[in-house]
Amino acid sequence: MTETEKQAKIQEVIHSGRPVTLDTLAAAIGATALEAAHALPEGMCTFAPGSDFEKVWQRISQWEKATFIVIAGGNVIEVESKVAVGKCAMGYYNLMGGKAPLQGHFTYENIEEIGFVTMPFMGRESHFAAFFDKEGRCAYSFYVGREKHQLIESAKEQFLALQAEYK
Numbered sequence: 382m383t384e385t386e387k388q389a390k391i392q393e394v395i396h397s398g399r400p401v402t403l404d405t406l407a408a409a410i411g412a413t414a415l416e417a418a419h420a421l422p423e424g425m426c427t428f429a430p431g432s433d434f435e436k437v438w439q440r441i442s443q444w445e446k447a448t449f450i451v452i453a454g455g456n457v458i459e460v461e462s463k464v465a466v467g468k469c470a471m472g473y474y475n476l477m478g479g480k481a482p483l484q485g486h487f488t489y490e491n492i493e494e495i496g497f498v499t500m501p502f503m504g505r506e507s508h509f510a511a512f513f514d515k516e517g518r519c520a521y522s523f524y525v526g527r528e529k530h531q532l533i534e535s536a537k538e539q540f541l542a543l544q545a546e547y548k
Contacts, residue, residue, distance in 0.1 A: 387420050400503055403519050413517025418496040425499050427547040431492035440543050442466045444536035446526030449483050497544035508540045
């Protein structure tokens with residue numbers, strides 16, 4: 382598939398009215414999720430190197446609320462929460478959130494790139510940080526949080542500032 386064909390297919394899928402993820406775009410153009418993100422139209426995505434993992438996580442932890450999403454085995458797992466800050470130890474980025482809903486240990490060294498994606502989801506404005514592993518898969522994402530189906534304006538502004546920083 383040529384780049385022009387990829388661009389046309391991506392536009393077709395985005396405007397199909399169906400739920401669109403980086404994985405559905407990747408399947409449509411025969412690529413990895415990371416390659417699909419790189420093929421998004423100008424202005425829809427910027428990238429940070431995986432080496433900026435801690436810096437980016439720190440910034441996301443400043444959002445009022447985020448929705449953490451993992452897609453695995455056809456399942457979509459979502460956790461809405463303020464994101465806890467962590468620290469690197471023993472090969473993991475370990476969350477230090479006490480009783481926060483999102484807990485865990487993240488293999489930060491396996492993150493190749495972080496994409497800051499602006500892409501509609503089911504016709505609604507949507508912004509998210511996608512963490513891509515070394516195989517080009519989206520390991521997980523943090524979506525700008527919502528209240529009563531509306532984006533939280535302060536989180537959106539912080540996301541857009543982060544996206545602009547990596548242009």
